[in-house]
Amino acid sequence: MVGNDSSVWSQDETIRILIASDIHLGYLEEHPVRGEDSFIAFEETLSLAVQYDVDLILLGGDLFHHAKPSLNCIYKCMEIVRKYCLGDKPVSIELLSDQTINFSRNVNYEDPNLNVSYPILSIHGNHDDPVGREGISSLDLLSTGGLVNYFGKWTDYTHVRISPVLLQKGDSKLALYGLSHLKDQRLSHLFQEKKVEMLRDEQHDWFNILVLHQNRAEDRGAGNFIKEAELPTFLDLIVWGHEHDCELYDMKGNREADHFNVIQPGSTVATSLAAGEARPKHCALLQIHKNDYILTALPLKTVRPFIFKTVVLSEHNLGDEDVNESEKVQEYLKQKVNEAIVEAQNLLSGDPRQPTMPLIRLSVFYEREDQIFNRARFGQNFTGQVANSNDILLLKRERKIREKRQGHEEEVDVADYVADSTNVETLLRAYYDALPPERRLAALPVQLMTEAVRDFTIKQHEEILRFALDAYRRRCITTLIESNTDTDIEAIADRLRVLRDEIDAADVTQLAALKAAAPAQIVIEGSSDEEPTRSEAETAVRGRGRGARGIYILPPPPFWEVG
């Protein structure tokens, strides 16, 4: 074995890949200060691909922040890709597998009508997954535009079977398995049931990489993340998208190693002001030579400086006790922000493309209500100095945190969950779970609501709440009619509670079916009398249920009708 010293590797036999993920083009696109950040980092990423003269660029999903990006966002993305990825330099990596199996259309660098020098291969993430009846994603657009090779799209939710993209350069052979984002619960379930297959060519020695876009952190709750232990051990490397914390270190490895290594590139732009996003951001250069590989972390030099600090007020002497408490706290925090601004100077790379005005986030634990104040007004002190002057501070009550730990929580503060959560479902679920029992959702299943809110916010599916609630309402009515429980209000309430728990524990596929059925029913409604009509069924239930023991059975009609 020559070993992995790239200086002695023949360039003609070394596959060079630039790896990046979670570029989130269009994040805060309309923000006067931060609007360009996502595009600047993307441009740097592609410029690194050119600088290191790679054979291909591999993206781990969430190239776009919105499932329906603005025209301007797609436009800028296309401009950047055209600038860096088209050109005369020949692509020297050969595609051996049948491209119609893996890709949404033929790969751009084999298209005789296009001159591609740096092919991008990308899976989709949870932000840029397909939308609409036709299931078209923004990556499909870039694909038909000849700018991105989109792979790993999977639509059968009962079984996943991944056929690898097979690539060769000299004697180095790469099998690239791509799996675009699936709901974590669904995929985790499929893994448990051994319904995720990765096809292998046992005849040859392949260097095997899997790229996926899923929850990796265990704190997302049971069944809501993918366990590394469930991934097949024949894999040599995993490129893990979706997690925004960059966990990327220089590494060397060998195909015969006992276990795969995980590359977690993290995002190229901070889409939340969480501690993990304040880590230095990178993309990676992966070089594969026959059995060996070397991974080099490439620091991004154009990412806006971001300083994250935790301040526990009780741990500090705020000085003079004569002064108004709130003002003392403000003065202290202003000083902390100013220190952070100075500290942020150390994060300037000297690259002229880097935005210099920093992001500052202080996560402040306070003790008493008299310590708090108007955060927006506080932020005005830093307009022009801090890019996120409107939300520098995250205030959490220290006592409440302690009480929560001891199980004596009186009140739930949404902000606590916002700070800790990385996606809207986790946030909502954590929030609902934290509510005292008497304030939890009585009739609506948490699962339904979290998914609907996710689709509403991230996928911009504007009618999903109406669809989901409407579908659930029908389900309630059907259940009640079928079970003949309409004589006793207690029985109705019990029956609906059972239904709620059934739905909440439902297999994700069932839930998807419930949601998917909704639009069709709406269309049918106008011309069919088979469904119980709204007025009859609803009046029957509402007449008895409303106001009874605080059970929320059905909202009044206008709520359902709002489009």
Added chain:
Amino acid sequence: MVGNDSSVWSQDETIRILIASDIHLGYLEEHPVRGEDSFIAFEETLSLAVQYDVDLILLGGDLFHHAKPSLNCIYKCMEIVRKYCLGDKPVSIELLSDQTINFSRNVNYEDPNLNVSYPILSIHGNHDDPVGREGISSLDLLSTGGLVNYFGKWTDYTHVRISPVLLQKGDSKLALYGLSHLKDQRLSHLFQEKKVEMLRDEQHDWFNILVLHQNRAEDRGAGNFIKEAELPTFLDLIVWGHEHDCELYDMKGNREADHFNVIQPGSTVATSLAAGEARPKHCALLQIHKNDYILTALPLKTVRPFIFKTVVLSEHNLGDEDVNESEKVQEYLKQKVNEAIVEAQNLLSGDPRQPTMPLIRLSVFYEREDQIFNRARFGQNFTGQVANSNDILLLKRERKIREKRQGHEEEVDVADYVADSTNVETLLRAYYDALPPERRLAALPVQLMTEAVRDFTIKQHEEILRFALDAYRRRCITTLIESNTDTDIEAIADRLRVLRDEIDAADVTQLAALKAAAPAQIVIEGSSDEEPTRSEAETAVRGRGRGARGIYILPPPPFWEVG
């Protein structure tokens, strides 16, 4: 002079252009029957370009129906263009002018990274004009994707100066002037003030074509269309987009003719069920050889058959007087629809791509209320037979039409205007104008409302109504404060009437400024005290004005606040 017999023209010196307009991709995209129509016609158009082996394809605007097309719509468009317009065939027409002047980016067929065989040149129309802060249109996307060459974008509303695209093939020289859509009133005004310039190269003999996308029909109202007489006479041909009626005939001509000819391709898909859209649809082949040209109308074979009929019930004997009048009318109209369905068979071209289920529109004049009935239920008789079964009938009251002609109109029926109008501004203006004086808008300027509604419906600028009303409210308040008219309700009403008329008669540029100012003011509002605050100023005016003599001064706060 050889004269215009194309059979003796040298192909190396003949410029061949395929001309089409108003393709409206994405029109009724979600319609289960008609959803593909716009794409099918576009595909046929490009296939004709290939069949006739043209040098370029010239589009007259409104390639897209929506200013923000769906991902699926852009995707399909890109697929179709890639299929027909990329390839190895060299483009044999030479671009002589500086492309940075005319085009949004370099022309695709000179890009060394793309193989373009049939370059598309397009201006934008009123449907696909630039949107958002950055002014990006769907054509910019196609342009950066290397699929369309977008020209004629003009942003200075005080002066238009068009520099031609200069093209040459052998000794045939073409100067192509492109002017993307401007508001008709604005452009008409600029023409009147002689502020529309077309730059000319007097040194050489050019064949001069202008392509524009404006109202041509005089029935759009004074100042709301472009007069042919105002277009410069040095032009040889005008390609007139926007008007959907195809007015396209075979013609021959010569550069030394006294006057230009007008080519009005019409739309390739019916976007309204008006009589004009039922005319046979075409695109055109233009061949230019030195001084001469030949235009050939090419019938489109994939356009859905459309039969339009006018039925005046009083002119027909509906038979048996014992039967219920409404049923007699329905039976008669069913018979008419069935006749139309048979007639539509004659419009089938035999092309397998053509959708066969016809569009049928009966414009029915009835005399008495007892003759009418539920149109949707009537349409159910033709589900599966007529593509627009939901809106086959347009019912207009004959008596009312007559009264209107005699000036005795009692009531304004919006449907009358919908039927006759081709755009929302014309519709609204006609509607407002037709109202009796006491019911006309008292405080709001018609101009402001029509433009705002246009932007809301066509440009999908969802906040424009709020912006426009908010801007106007501020203007009212400022005017009242400045003029010290707050002591007398009559004076306030008068002052506001004057303001309304001022705005209505305002130069279009002023109006644009009023609208454009609105978003900025909204942003400023939170952090500035310079503007009169909502609560003070609004209460002052509303307290006196509300209810007084039916004058609508200001709506209550919730209306303004709705996002």
